Amino acid sequence: MQLFLDTTDVAVLKDLAATGLVDGVTTNPTLIAQSGRPMLEVIAEICGVVEGPVSAEVAAIETEAMLAEGRKLAAIAPNVVVKVPLTRAGLGAVVEFTREGIQTNVTLCFSAAQALMAAKAGATFVSPFIGRLDDHGADGMSLIHDIRTIYDNYDFDTEILAASIRTSAHVTAAAIAGADCATIPPATFLSLFKHPLTDKGLDQFLSDWAKTGQSIL
Ligand code: G3P
Numbered sequence: 001m002q003l004f005l006d007t008t009d010v011a012v013l014k015d016l017a018a019t020g021l022v023d024g025v026t027t028n029p030t031l032i033a034q035s036g037r038p039m040l041e042v043i044a045e046i047c048g049v050v051e052g053p054v055s056a057e058v059a060a061i062e063t064e065a066m067l068a069e070g071r072k073l074a075a076i077a078p079n080v081v082v083k084v085p086l087t088r089a090g091l092g093a094v095v096e097f098t099r100e101g102i103q104t105n106v107t108l109c110f111s112a113a114q115a116l117m118a119a120k121a122g123a124t125f126v127s128p129f130i131g132r133l134d135d136h137g138a139d140g141m142s143l144i145h146d147i148r149t150i151y152d153n154y155d156f157d158t159e160i161l162a163a164s165i166r167t168s169a170h171v172t173a174a175a176i177a178g179a180d181c182a183t184i185p186p187a188t189f190l191s192l193f194k195h196p197l198t199d200k201g202l203d204q205f206l207s208d209w210a211k212t213g214q215s216i217l
Pocket of ligand 1: 006026027028127129131132163164165183
């Protein structure tokens with residue numbers, strides 16, 4: 001499973017990228033707004049921190065305008081993936097981006113039918129929003145399972161990028177469901193390392209080791 005960070009905080013990204021466990025980054029207009037920085041500048045900086053895919057989302061809602069914006073975003077760096085909303089206009093842009101060899105991430109996916117259309121359009125990634133479906137009283141993880149089944153049935157190349165992740169349990173459940181990638185808020189990424197029994201066990205090991213009076217070096 002590829003693990004992406006869902007962030008525009010470059011300082012945090014640099015810190016977590018140093019683990020060697022960050023495969024890429026996703027951004028969206030809300031995260032760009034939260035950064036308080038010019039979009040093109042922050043995307044270029046992120047592309048210099050990670051070698052993997054960096055999703056940069058268009059703001060246009062009509063196909064031709066999406067194409068113009070997406071071509072500009074794709075020109076920032078080779079690892080830019082152009083993110084478009086899962087609408088008829090967005091998928092129209094994906095069909096053309098695919099022809100031009102520009103990688104795409106189709107976002108705001110909330111149904112298996114939408115994911116089917118994204119794959120038919122040639123999307124590189126599709127981003128089903130687990131947390132927002134859960135927030136809406138639906139079962140977000142069942143969508144991942146359904147998309148996995150459909151994509152395997154027809155051998156679609158589109159990768160399932162589990163998004164709107166809220167907890168480490170979302171990450172593990174998405175992995176069990178067969179998502180190719182998960183995009184994770186930094187705090188949730190850090191929680192993936194943690195378990196109280198690990199802390200307890202380590203404390204005991206260190207305490208018992210100290211009693212030996214030994215040193216390995
Ligand atoms: O950036 C894509 C997605 O992960 C955002 O989801 O619900 O956390 O805004 P959310």
